[in-house]
Amino acid sequence: MAFFGEWLRRIGYLFNRRRIERDLQREMEMHREMMGEPVRFGNMLRLREESRDVWGWNWLDTAWLDLKFAARTLRHSPGFTIGAAIILALGMGLNLTLFEIYNNVVLKPLPVRNVETLVELGRLSARTGQPLSYPAAEFIRSNHTALKTILLSNRWKTATWGGSEDSLSVRFVSSNWFDELGYGAASGRLFHETVDDRADAQPVVVVSYRFWTRQLNSDTAIIGSTVRINGRPATLLGVVPEAFPTWNGHPAQLWMPIEQAEYFFPDISFKTAWDNGDIEVYGYLTKGMSLAATRDALRPLMDELAAEQPKVFRKGEWLEPYPATTRFERPWERTGRLRNVLDFGFLSLLVLTVACANLGSLVLSRSVGRLRELSVRIALGASRRRVIRHLLAESVLLTCLGAIAGLGISYAAIKTITLNVDIPLTASPDWRTLLTALIVGAFAVISIGFIPTWTVTRRDLNRAIKDGGEQASAGLGQARLRSLLSAVQVAGSCILLLLATLAARNLQHNLSPGFDFDKVAVFQPPGLGNPIQTKRGQDGRDIDFRLFWSAMRLAIATLPETADLALATTTPFVGPFQDVPRLPDAPDLAIAVNSVEGPFFRVMKIPILVGRPFDASDDRTTSVIISRRLAMQVYGTLNVMGRTFPRTPLEGEVLRQRTIVGVAEDARTAQMDFFDGAEFYLPLSTGEFRIARLLVRARTDPRALVYAMREASRKTYPQVKVDATLLSADYTNTLHNAYLTAGLASGLASLTLLLACLGIFGLISYAASLRRRELSIRMALGATRRSVVRLLITQSTRPALWGMLFGFGTSIVALRITNGKGGGLGPYDVSTFLYAAAVLAVTCAASALVPALRAIRGDIAQNLRND
Amino acid sequence: MLILRMVQDQPLHGYAIAQRIHQLSREQLSVEEGSLYPALQKLLLKGWVKASWATSETGREVREYRITASGRKQLEDELSEYRRMAKAIELLLSNA
Numbered sequence: 020m021a022f023f024g025e026w027l028r029r030i031g032y033l034f035n036r037r038r039i040e041r042d043l044q045r046e047m048e049m050h051r052e053m054m055g056e057p058v059r060f061g062n063m064l065r066l067r068e069e070s071r072d073v074w075g076w077n078w079l080d081t082a083w084l085d086l087k088f089a090a091r092t093l094r095h096s097p098g099f100t101i102g103a104a105i106i107l108a109l110g111m112g113l114n115l116t117l118f119e120i121y122n123n124v125v126l127k128p129l130p131v132r133n134v135e136t137l138v139e140l141g142r143l144s145a146r147t148g149q150p151l152s153y154p155a156a157e158f159i160r161s162n163h164t165a166l167k168t169i170l171l172s173n174r175w176k177t178a179t180w181g182g183s184e185d186s187l188s189v190r191f192v193s194s195n196w197f198d199e200l201g202y203g204a205a206s207g208r209l210f211h212e213t214v215d216d217r218a219d220a221q222p223v224v225v226v227s228y229r230f231w232t233r234q235l236n237s238d239t240a241i242i243g244s245t246v247r248i249n250g251r252p253a254t255l256l257g258v259v260p261e262a263f264p265t266w267n268g269h270p271a272q273l274w275m276p277i278e279q280a281e282y283f284f285p286d287i288s289f290k291t292a293w294d295n296g297d298i299e300v301y302g303y304l305t306k307g308m309s310l311a312a313t314r315d316a317l318r319p320l321m322d323e324l325a326a327e328q329p330k331v332f333r334k335g336e337w338l339e340p341y342p343a344t345t346r347f348e349r350p351w352e353r354t355g356r357l358r359n360v361l362d363f364g365f366l367s368l369l370v371l372t373v374a375c376a377n378l379g380s381l382v383l384s385r386s387v388g389r390l391r392e393l394s395v396r397i398a399l400g401a402s403r404r405r406v407i408r409h410l411l412a413e414s415v416l417l418t419c420l421g422a423i424a425g426l427g428i429s430y431a432a433i434k435t436i437t438l439n440v441d442i443p444l445t446a447s448p449d450w451r452t453l454l455t456a457l458i459v460g461a462f463a464v465i466s467i468g469f470i471p472t473w474t475v476t477r478r479d480l481n482r483a484i485k486d487g488g489e490q491a492s493a494g495l496g497q498a499r500l501r502s503l504l505s506a507v508q509v510a511g512s513c514i515l516l517l518l519a520t521l522a523a524r525n526l527q528h529n530l531s532p533g534f535d536f537d538k539v540a541v542f543q544p545p546g547l548g549n550p551i552q553t554k555r556g557q558d559g560r561d562i563d564f565r566l567f568w569s570a571m572r573l574a575i576a577t578l579p580e581t582a583d584l585a586l587a588t589t590t591p592f593v594g595p596f597q598d599v600p601r602l603p604d605a606p607d608l609a610i611a612v613n614s615v616e617g618p619f620f621r622v623m624k625i626p627i628l629v630g631r632p633f634d635a636s637d638d639r640t641t642s643v644i645i646s647r648r649l650a651m652q653v654y655g656t657l658n659v660m661g662r663t664f665p666r667t668p669l670e671g672e673v674l675r676q677r678t679i680v681g682v683a684e685d686a687r688t689a690q691m692d693f694f695d696g697a698e699f700y701l702p703l704s705t706g707e708f709r710i711a712r713l714l715v716r717a718r719t720d721p722r723a724l725v726y727a728m729r730e731a732s733r734k735t736y737p738q739v740k741v742d743a744t745l746l747s748a749d750y751t752n753t754l755h756n757a758y759l760t761a762g763l764a765s766g767l768a769s770l771t772l773l774l775a776c777l778g779i780f781g782l783i784s785y786a787a788s789l790r791r792r793e794l795s796i797r798m799a800l801g802a803t804r805r806s807v808v809r810l811l812i813t814q815s816t817r818p819a820l821w822g823m824l825f826g827f828g829t830s831i832v833a834l835r836i837t838n839g840k841g842g843g844l845g846p847y848d849v850s851t852f853l854y855a856a857a858v859l860a861v862t863c864a865a866s867a868l869v870p871a872l873r874a875i876r877g878d879i880a881q882n883l884r885n886d
Numbered sequence: 887m888l889i890l891r892m893v894q895d896q897p898l899h900g901y902a903i904a905q906r907i908h909q910l911s912r913e914q915l916s917v918e919e920g921s922l923y924p925a926l927q928k929l930l931l932k933g934w935v936k937a938s939w940a941t942s943e944t945g946r947e948v949r950e951y952r953i954t955a956s957g958r959k960q961l962e963d964e965l966s967e968y969r970r971m972a973k974a975i976e977l978l979l980s981n982a
Contacts, residue, residue: 021956024933032931042939046900046949047923053901053946054919061920073927 107421112428132201152296207257377778414468513826630681
């Protein structure tokens with residue numbers, strides 16, 4: 020309590036110190052006047068200082084003085100100050116931007132009403148997680164007692180708008196969706212329960228704010244009018260507010276009531292198909308109910324479903340509530356996210372480290388050049404601590420400049436991203452961002468200020484005054500030490516640069532599916548859910564899929580744009596994802612199976628590493644092709660031709676033992692976010708034609724192919740409505756957020772290179788400029804300009820080259836070791852090394868050349884006199 | 887302790903405190919008078935005295951220091967501690 024009171028008085032003093040100090044001075048003067056011998060009072064200035072000391076705020080005045088002095092010093096070297104602030108701003112701005120994105124996407128709570136009680140119910144069984152169909156979701160909605168409210172939505176689906184051929188992403192939602200989540204319309208109205216879910220309700224649609232402002236030019240007159248979705252009329256009710264969050268990573272442009280899904284997609288049996296669907300079920304927890312209690316309360320419901328629909332639901336399945344506070348994240352999704360966060364965090368911290376290391380070396384060189392000034396200050400009575408404080412104050416000021424500019428860069432970057440990508444990110448920094456800026460800033464101050472200051476002040480500054488700094492700076496700046504500094508700097512930059520490049524490539528690899536999808540179009544009968552349920556054509560008769568596909572294959576193969584085509588049961592990015600139980604031989608791998616035709620590998624450009632693709636002799640019951648990862652995990656070699664897979668016999672048709680006819684390169688053809696996944700391929704049987712899709716590779720333009728395929732199908736098989744899309748569009752839709760971050764990642768390595776170059780340039784050119792006097796003497800003694808330039812360049816670049824050799828050598832060894840252990844970094848490649856080496860070598864030469872040219876220019880005698 | 891003892895009975899200003907110490911010690915204790923002020927600031931910080939402006943008997947405006955409740959307690963503690971120590975030293979010297 021006494022301690023608390025003392026601090027309160029201290030703070031009170033801080034706010035009233037001017038008045039209190041005035042009072043004290045008056046009081047002391049009065050005391051002196053009353054004394055017979057005022058001289059016995061003592062030195063009033065000193066006594067006032069001692070009195071002030073008691074309150075413990077003197078450091079504040081000193082710090083303020085230091086900062087003022089540092090500001091003056093920095094103002095006198097504008098080039099250094101601006102350069103340093105830019106380097107720091109880039110390093111810090113990048114870190115802050117990445118953090119801000121992470122903050123928006125993961126950390127900030129989802130901006131919906133009562134977010135702490137909102138959950139998503141995921142259907143789980145001991146084996147796997149599966150989506151729910153609409154009838155099952157409706158059953159849960161009607162019969163549950165555990166939750167307050169239930170909201171339904173499908174995952175994204177695409178539809179056409181008006182007469183356009185372009186696909187828009189669509190969400191079907193229950194009519195209580197917006198009301199429950201706490202959103203009203205930005206214009207017009209949104210859906211309401213008991214209004215838009217009635218059986219006789221008019222078909223309606225609402226659009227996203229972005230779509231309304233960009234595509235509809237914020238036209239208020241269009242609200243209430245009739246628009247066409249998938250060619251069917253519907254009333255445009257209103258506009259969803261801009262702040263409405265992106266749901267599960269898929270930004271929607273249109274929303275429709277889920278009850279009207281069949282109206283917009285007439286070919287699907289959405290409401291009655293129990294066995295397929297992609298419905299997301301959300302709910303608000305009842306007050307006082309924990310997640311575990313909710314899970315238990317929902318169990319009887321799933322048991323009822325298992326009893327009622329034994330073909331679809333197995334006994335023992337349950338609904339797992341995933342809270343909105345963790346963005347409905349599944350435990351297995353966390354691995355992928357953490358992996359990306361680690362990669363990005365590591366990369367951006369590397370950039371900052373490069374920036375700070377470079378700046379630190381620059382500050383050190385500058386401090387060495389200022390030894391004389393520092394020694395004069397010590398001779399005049401400044402304590403060593405004071406000199407350290409002053410040098411640190413400069414770093415603090417630089418960091419503050421960098422942090423402010425960094426926050427500005429981050430703000431601008433987020434604004435630019437928001438303009439280009441349909442994700443509502445908040446650019447204004449919150450406390451988390453400011454805290455991060457503080458931590459990043461502290462890191463910068465320590466690396467650019469503390470280490471150089473400590474190094475300089477350990478020198479004998481008293482001796483420096485005696486020889487005008489010459490001797491001491493020779494001690495520090497003598498050729499060998501200066502060379503060592505350059506070499507260490509270049510070596511460090513090389514290591515960091517390579518790590519950055521490789522980490523960026525690793526990140527891109529995570530986002531790259533392992534096959535070439537740019538020119539591939541997918542041709543499939545439509546279906547809201549997967550697998551396809553269309554069994555009857557528009558003429559009401561059953562479709563013979565064997566006939567259908569042979570006709571379509573013929574029609575599409577003859578198109579001039581078609582290069583190659585193959586049927587497969589799984590469409591990359593979209594699915595359906597057919598998984599199999601984990602193998603006892605490879606328990607860490609999530610395994611997906613895809614039934615494909617022989618040319619599939621050619622269409623997708625997946626190399627067959629060993630063996631051959633499927634041909635006519637292969638049969639579903641006997642042949643299998645496995646991926647590289649699977650081969651390595653199960654057999655430890657790629658040489659597995661003729662062996663049986665799975666190695667250990669297992670139950671079930673899919674996992675019966677077959678002979679391996681080939682090993683394909685790893686390709687995430689099933690699911691992109693399966694980092695620990697592998698796949699195997701079976702020959703497509705005619706029985707699977709019903710659920711197959713046709714993948715077609717275009718010669719030049721897959722867009723032209725999409726149009727031509729639709730036309731061909733209309734002519735050849737008019738009774739089946741088909742859907743033709745680009746695989747690249749599906750990729751963008753699936754990996755919307757990841758795609759954006761991949762772009763950022765590729766920029767990171769370039770930024771690191773830029774920063775490394777800036778730092779090396781600063782260090783070498785500063786070190787070279789310190790030798791101007793020596794060069795002038797050499798020239799006065801008869802050295803030619805050419806020889807002086809050559810000397811400077813050779814002497815400056817030699818240590819840099821040694822540094823480079825050491826840096827690259829260390830990186831190669833380190834990478835070999837990590838690769839051997841299956842570490843995170845991908846295999847190094849020669850081109851990256853050569854490219855980085857070339858850029859660094861040119862930078863080193865240029866950094867020495869500029870001051871060398873400056874030194875030899877002009878009058879030698881004048882130069883000597885000036886120095 | 888000395889300053890607290892001086893202001894224990896009545897509020898005093900700085901000069902008066904110095905004078906009283908001087909007189910009561912029969913001019914044995916005579917220190918640099920200004921050094922009283924850092925000590926007074928310390929007492930203010932600890933909350934053992936409070937200061938306020940007042941007019942002295944001679945009509946001067948002076949800053950008087952008044953002991954607080956926690957100051958009294960501190961004084962008592964310090965006095966008893968001092969007496970205990972003095973007694974111990976006395977015992978030690980007389981019996982040695």
